[in-house]
Amino acid sequence: MSPAKTTSNTEDYLRMFRQMVRIRAFEENANQLYLSAKMPGLTHMYSGQEAVAVGICEALTPSDKITSTHRGHGHCVAKGAAFREMFCELLGKEEGYCRGKGGSMHIADQSNGNLGANAIVGGSMGIATGSALRAKMQGSDDVTVCFFGDGATAQGLMYEVMNMAALWTLPVIYACENNGYSEYTRTDEIAAGDILARAQAFGIEAHRVDGQDVLAVNKLATDLVERCRKGEGPFFLELTTYRYHGHHVGDINREYYRPKDEEAHWKSERDPITILQDWLVAEGIASKDELDAVQKDIRAEAAAAVEYALAAPYPDVAEVDMHVFTDIPHATEARI
Amino acid sequence: MREITLSAAVNEALAEEMRRDDRVFILGEDVAEAGTPFKVLSGLVEEFGTARVIDTPIAEPGFMGVAVGAAMTGMRPVVDVMFGDFLFLIMDQLCNQAAKTHYMSGGKLNVPLVVRTNLGATRRSAAQHSQSLHALVAHIPGLKVAMPSSAYEAKGLMKSAIRDDNPVVIFEDKLMYQDKAPVPEEEYLIPLGEAQVLREGSDVTLIGTSSMVQVCQQAAEVLAAEGISAEVIDPRSIVPLDEATLLASARKTSRAIVVDEGHQSFGVTAEIASRLNEKAFYHLDAPVLRLGAMDVPVPFSPALEDLTVPTPDLVAEKARLLCAGELIHAA
Numbered sequence: 001m002s003p004a005k006t007t008s009n010t011e012d013y014l015r016m017f018r019q020m021v022r023i024r025a026f027e028e029n030a031n032q033l034y035l036s037a038k039m040p041g042l043t044h045m046y047s048g049q050e051a052v053a054v055g056i057c058e059a060l061t062p063s064d065k066i067t068s069t070h071r072g073h074g075h076c077v078a079k080g081a082a083f084r085e086m087f088c089e090l091l092g093k094e095e096g097y098c099r100g101k102g103g104s105m106h107i108a109d110q111s112n113g114n115l116g117a118n119a120i121v122g123g124s125m126g127i128a129t130g131s132a133l134r135a136k137m138q139g140s141d142d143v144t145v146c147f148f149g150d151g152a153t154a155q156g157l158m159y160e161v162m163n164m165a166a167l168w169t170l171p172v173i174y175a176c177e178n179n180g181y182s183e184y185t186r187t188d189e190i191a192a193g194d195i196l197a198r199a200q201a202f203g204i205e206a207h208r209v210d211g212q213d214v215l216a217v218n219k220l221a222t223d224l225v226e227r228c229r230k231g232e233g234p235f236f237l238e239l240t241t242y243r244y245h246g247h248h249v250g251d252i253n254r255e256y257y258r259p260k261d262e263e264a265h266w267k268s269e270r271d272p273i274t275i276l277q278d279w280l281v282a283e284g285i286a287s288k289d290e291l292d293a294v295q296k297d298i299r300a301e302a303a304a305a306v307e308y309a310l311a312a313p314y315p316d317v318a319e320v321d322m323h324v325f326t327d328i329p330h331a332t333e334a335r336i
Numbered sequence: 337m338r339e340i341t342l343s344a345a346v347n348e349a350l351a352e353e354m355r356r357d358d359r360v361f362i363l364g365e366d367v368a369e370a371g372t373p374f375k376v377l378s379g380l381v382e383e384f385g386t387a388r389v390i391d392t393p394i395a396e397p398g399f400m401g402v403a404v405g406a407a408m409t410g411m412r413p414v415v416d417v418m419f420g421d422f423l424f425l426i427m428d429q430l431c432n433q434a435a436k437t438h439y440m441s442g443g444k445l446n447v448p449l450v451v452r453t454n455l456g457a458t459r460r461s462a463a464q465h466s467q468s469l470h471a472l473v474a475h476i477p478g479l480k481v482a483m484p485s486s487a488y489e490a491k492g493l494m495k496s497a498i499r500d501d502n503p504v505v506i507f508e509d510k511l512m513y514q515d516k517a518p519v520p521e522e523e524y525l526i527p528l529g530e531a532q533v534l535r536e537g538s539d540v541t542l543i544g545t546s547s548m549v550q551v552c553q554q555a556a557e558v559l560a561a562e563g564i565s566a567e568v569i570d571p572r573s574i575v576p577l578d579e580a581t582l583l584a585s586a587r588k589t590s591r592a593i594v595v596d597e598g599h600q601s602f603g604v605t606a607e608i609a610s611r612l613n614e615k616a617f618y619h620l621d622a623p624v625l626r627l628g629a630m631d632v633p634v635p636f637s638p639a640l641e642d643l644t645v646p647t648p649d650l651v652a653e654k655a656r657l658l659c660a661g662e663l664i665h666a667a
Contacts, residue, residue, distance in 0.1 A: 163395065
């Protein structure tokens with residue numbers, strides 16, 4: 001933890017703590033909803049990676065854009081989404097952010113600049129780059145952050161769009177969350193060379209940062225976002241981090257690809273919430289009791305949102321063929 | 337009325353829409369100074385500059401993805417896919433991203449973009465530069481698909497597509513770029529989803545798409561000389577499809593042939609024929625016939641390639657058999 005305490009930053013530090021706890025609390029409830037068979041389908045947990053989403057999104061404004069991934073709940077919370085609409089979406093309810101049509105893998109609070117989680121690995125890299133092209137064409141100073149995992153660095157699309165972003169000096173930050181695993185395979189088995197070098201090949205300035213240290217992530221992100229606004233983009237970030245769960249909630253017996261002691265080590269020694277909490281206490285910014293109270297309040301809020309979502313109505317069946325096209329109210333009216 | 341080429345009509349449509357709306361821009365390979373290999377875009381970069389007529393690297397998935405993101409955040413890109421065959425390269429961005437974003441977001445995000453591409457064989461370009469792949473994208477809910485059959489349609493449909501808030505794929509027949517047709521000087525739009533009856537008839541309905549409209553028109557001339565009255569209809573867009581106009585004609589003539597340059601199996605001809613059979617069955621005197629491109633990769637040799645696409649003679653021959661009550665479906 002490098003940044004020194006200043007009075008003006010106190011609220012920022014506490015907000016980052018709250019946002020990381022919000023993500024953890026959301027995921028704990030999502031996991032329970034899956035394990036208790038109350039959630040349709042499955043989901044991919046963000047727990048362990050909270051400092052990445054929060055450190056970056058705290059450097060953004062609501063008009064800045066992000067694109068997210070199949071492991072997207074953390075980005076959604078960090079960009080400002082509310083628990084109720086998120087749990088409603090996970091459960092396929094009408095009040096969900098996508099009216100229940102997207103679910104976990106397409107969740108997004110669009111009004112906060114979240115262009116969507118994406119269930120195709122690497123699928124949003126073009127979208128993020130296009131959003132940045134739009135900003136440049138319109139003379140807008142907003143920045144787009146493209147979140148993706150280490151697994152997505154194997155997709156060709158990444159190199160096509162980084163080439164264009166570098167040629168056209170677009171205000172986009174490619175944020176690679178390297179949690180060490182591409183689904184069920186160790187990333188060092190599928191990735192040759194240095195990930196940073198892949199961006200550097202296009203002349204893109206690239207940085208590696210400890211993705212468990214939210215203050216380090218936020219400091220770097222704040223700097224790069226401001227430089228993007230001045231036309232110095234694009235940038236590439238590799239954030240070293242760890243996912244506490246398997247590839248998805250059902251990936252429980254996973255010792256064949258990941259040892260339990262490795263998981264235990266990250267949870268006990270590298271947990272992003274514990275790291276920030278210890279620092280906040282050591283710096284005298286908050287007491288352990290105060291931070292425990294924050295955790296308790298957030299968990300109560302999450303539990304209430306789960307209860308609300310469980311009781312919330314499903315979409316009317318008439319919605320099934322709505323929103324296929326913007327101008328055709330029901331796309332299959334013609335079907336006999 | 338003045339006559340201009342299909343190429344000039346597309347060019348005019350793009351220029352008019354770019355003057356009208358500064359959110360409209362073009363991106364793709366060799367679209368700027370080169371004006372595309374077919375020279376359809378010649379002159380646009382001189383008027384609108386390289387900021388709005390953007391040459392991209394040869395990276396179809398990449399620039400298609402960029403267009404999706406630009407469209408989702410407020411622009412109205414026209415993506416130039418140099419050959420229809422390259423659609424296979426952009427399928428994820430077009431079909432998984434652009435087509436589904438409005439639905440997956442519960443109606444909150446729109447993707448107003450146009451993909452300009454082409455179709456059509458007999459240009460001696462072999463199997464990877466000659467395909468007609470419109471049925472593939474028409475299969476995906478969320479994409480509109482337009483198929484202009486002349487310069488007039490090409491301009492009116494392009495202008496509507498650019499103003500549409502949904503992703504629209506327009507297939508131009510690459511052999512028709514120099515074909516001239518009357519095109520008014522004054523502005524007009526052709527709505528997507530409105531078929532046009534080009535020739536009225538009473539014995540058989542010929543439904544053609546894109547350049548197959550000409551094929552049907554020529555067949556109708558031949559048939560007329562023999563006393564067979566053919567009605568010719570151009571759906572103009574296959575998504576949305578003006579089913580009502582097609583059904584009304586089939587009910588009136590009681591016979592129909594669907595002619596399209598996509599492969600015959602699992603294609604547009606199958607879809608339209610199936611709808612006519614489902615909804616006009618008791619009005620029909622014969623099974624609805626399909627004439628698509630032969631189910632082979634497009635061959636290079638002219639001696640082989642010309643065999644693969646429907647011709648006026650073939651359409652006329654099938655129409656004669658239909659009208660004579662031959663059980664050709666059993667042949």
